[in-house]
Amino acid sequence: MNTYLKRVLSGGGLYWGATLTLFACLYAAMGVLSYLGLSYYTKGDVVYFLTLPRGDVIHLLLPLIAALPAATLCAEDRSRGYLALVLKRCGNGRYVLRRLSQAVVGAALAVALGFAAYCAIVYSHSPYTADVDMKEAVSTYLPLMTRHKALPLALDTAFRLAFAAATWALICAGCSAFMGEMQAMLVTVVAYYFLSQLLVGSALNEWMPQRIQTPDLFTAAPLWQYSLRQLAQFLLAALFGGACLAFALGKRGGMRP
């Protein structure tokens, strides 16, 4: 396997992140599942279930989901002891880019995997597919998904969450250049919660991480503004992560071998 991807996939953080995403999505659905019961699903419920992960517990866990795959990258480099050789071969700039992109890929994959598992569970537990074979299930669902915009909705939710996770993974990668794995994860979580808290009720309210991740789709407000803010946050996080890593590799940096 490609060493670039191997580094992302071999750390357990990716799978922990995916499990947490699945847990957060199922937690949101759990109340409805226990109340209505599976046999009462209607066509609209499939669409409704796909909107559920846009709120609640995913906001609490998102920084953790993002930080889990990213925190190990620099910690492993430090503990393995051959960072000097790596830097000699690829140079500081390429090293920084590599680690940042690995953090982004890890976090995005964790969210994508978790969300895919959640969608699979929602679809497989619906009475529309319970008693029919797979071919019939696909033909039943295809018009439903396209007509009710279930697929675009699911894709939009997954994309925004993955993008937000990637943003916070960059911050975690920057923090992990200076501190241990666990401390870096905690600092990321603290930064996320603080930003969320401080911006509530202020003039910068619309820059809140949660608000940007999950705009209300049913108000028909244009989504590009949210996407633009999310992109700006991502670029700022990339700047922070890159600067931290570059500084840590400098003459007085903590990562300098």
Next chain:
Amino acid sequence: MNKLIKYKNRLKMDLLMMLRPQALIALVAICTLQTLNLIIKPWNRDLGLGAIVYELYGGIMWYEFISPQAAAFWLLQLLPCGMAFAGFLEGSMDSRLPYTAYRFSSQTAWWLSKVAANLLGCFAIALFSGLLCALIAVLGGHRGLLLAIQDAQGFRMLSMAPLLLALLAYALQMGILTGLGMLVYLISRNSRLALLSYILPAAWSIMRHSGDDSLLMDNRHRVINWGMAKRFSQGGGFGVDTGEALLGSLALILALALLGAAVQAFINQTQRKAR
């Protein structure tokens, strides 16, 4: 006497591992920002000193539907201890283990020493946080440590008891969560798993058990609510029984410590590699 000095020095070393600069910086940063975030709000300008500390370390009120912001507030208050705990695991229970383990008469003695140090660390963090918060509030012009409470007969009185109770419950809550994390680390030797077992039960419980509906789901007996003084029953109203909360927390910390001591019998700590 020599033995006592030895124990004291070991505790001191463990506490130094726990209260490392990173943990102290996190504590100061979180406490300062949380306090400033509270006192700059116009509607909080008339709050007394004690009320501000109580607002910050007394937890959150009962909610029908808890918002992520409210849940994040309490998790944020628990995170300075998480930082200290991470340092404690890395230092005291991992990298220094091969050099210090032989000084103890048995593995159980080593474990009990760590439990005691961890508990002391939690109390120290609660105390520092409370003092720092009070200091910032004093600088902001807030005065008066006493809080107005209602006794069982309905009379209003001024007391410092709710403030001390809030800090005590907060420390015990951190003690339970770190105790669980230490036990998980003892079994798995996986620091990531230990950290998750510190954060996730708290996040899950806050989201799940914050409602005040005593018929559908009685949340008065949930562990997460034992750490929030604002959810304690006052003057016979709905809420967590104070005795149950404090004694229950202590019992749980003790149970986790004993469970760890029992697990020690099956584990050789010094020959295991941390992940």
